[in-house]
Amino acid sequence: MEGEVAQLALMGKYIGAGLATIGLGGAGIGVGHIAGNFLAGALRNPSAAPGQMANLFVGIAFAEALGIFSFLIALLLMFAV
Amino acid sequence: MATEEHGSGLAIHPMDQFVVKPLFGDGPIEWYTPTNVTLWMGIAVLAMVALLVLSTRRRAIVPSRGQSVAELFYGFIHKMVEDVAGHEGLKFFPYIMTLFMFVFLSNMLGLIPMSFTTTSHIAVTAVLALLVFLTVTLVGFYRKGIGFLSMFWVSSAPLVLRPILAVIELISYFVRPLSHSIRLGGNLMAGHAVIKVFAGFAGAMGIASVVPIAAIAAIYGLELLVAAVQAYVFTILTCVYLRDAVGDAHH
Numbered sequence: 001m002e003g004e005v006a007q008l009a010l011m012g013k014y015i016g017a018g019l020a021t022i023g024l025g026g027a028g029i030g031v032g033h034i035a036g037n038f039l040a041g042a043l044r045n046p047s048a049a050p051g052q053m054a055n056l057f058v059g060i061a062f063a064e065a066l067g068i069f070s071f072l073i074a075l076l077l078m079f080a081v
Numbered sequence: 082m083a084t085e086e087h088g089s090g091l092a093i094h095p096m097d098q099f100v101v102k103p104l105f106g107d108g109p110i111e112w113y114t115p116t117n118v119t120l121w122m123g124i125a126v127l128a129m130v131a132l133l134v135l136s137t138r139r140r141a142i143v144p145s146r147g148q149s150v151a152e153l154f155y156g157f158i159h160k161m162v163e164d165v166a167g168h169e170g171l172k173f174f175p176y177i178m179t180l181f182m183f184v185f186l187s188n189m190l191g192l193i194p195m196s197f198t199t200t201s202h203i204a205v206t207a208v209l210a211l212l213v214f215l216t217v218t219l220v221g222f223y224r225k226g227i228g229f230l231s232m233f234w235v236s237s238a239p240l241v242l243r244p245i246l247a248v249i250e251l252i253s254y255f256v257r258p259l260s261h262s263i264r265l266g267g268n269l270m271a272g273h274a275v276i277k278v279f280a281g282f283a284g285a286m287g288i289a290s291v292v293p294i295a296a297i298a299a300i301y302g303l304e305l306l307v308a309a310v311q312a313y314v315f316t317i318l319t320c321v322y323l324r325d326a327v328g329d330a331h332h
Contacts, residue, residue: 054161054164054165054317057310057313057314057317058314058317058318058321060314061264061314061317061318064264065260065264068260068263068264068267069260071263071267072259072263072267
């Protein structure tokens with residue numbers, strides 16, 4: 001009985017960690033959206049594009065941060081819980 | 082692949098490369114024990130000194146190769162700090178330059194086969210990010226006094242929304258060091274683990290291992306890009322955070 005509960009908890013842990021990685025898909029959508037829109041804008045006005053590179057990277061970093069939180073939850077489930 | 086090895090895992094475990102080992106013997110690790118982390122951090126600092134101090138010792142109008150590289154880095158970071166953090170932020174240029182060079186060289190040195198990537202450890206990046214967080218908070222309160230808190234009170238929003246926005250801004254302010262450190266550590270750890278996973282395939286596939294080895298070469302190229310971009314992102318986010326502390330009141 002004791003062993004079964006531990007097995008079940010382990011299973012839940014692994015399933016939870018796997019589910020947490022779905023969040024990375026959201027980060028992928030966000031980063032792709034930013035990069036795609038940057039490219040669309042840059043092709044319309046190429047002379048203004050180099051000045052916006054810093055904003056591009058900051059935007060990507062912020063979008064990526066939310067995906068990193070799901071990665072963090074996966075790590076916590078795997079190693080800390 | 083390698084189904085018979087599932088009990089013991091892959092022949093090359095992808096996480097083995099991140100184990101912190103003492104340099105001499107294999108005793109317990111105390112805070113003063115020299116480990117492979119100490120070694121590779123030291124090498125990164127030595128590389129930084131070699132690149133920025135030794136190569137600019139004999140300066141010339143027509144620069145040598147080393148001096149050109151050093152000037153390239155210097156000019157790049159100087160422009161970034163001035164553009165993002167503003168003219169006042171230039172006071173923090175030495176700190177940001179050191180931060181960038183350390184992260185960049187640690188990332189690059191970590192890509193040498195058999196070396197150790199110090200910045201793939203959350204403990205290392207967390208210290209760097211916490212120092213940035215403390216610097217920004219202390220400098221913000223020192224320069225603006227209690228007015229620094231007006232950063233959380235978004236005066237351009239409708240009055241009803243402001244308390245809600247204040248809570249959100251406060252939370253996002255305090256998760257900054259977390260996302261700042263895990264972004265760098267997580268990206269590098271994931272990249273290096275992927276390389277090792279493919280290396281494990283190469284060991285198990287016999288003659289067909291040409292495919293994973295070619296994939297490793299491609300991923301290695303990507304990792305070079307990631308190493309540079311993550312150092313850049315870490316530094317530019319430092320500048321963005323610093324702008325809150327030293328920037329103009331209307332910003």
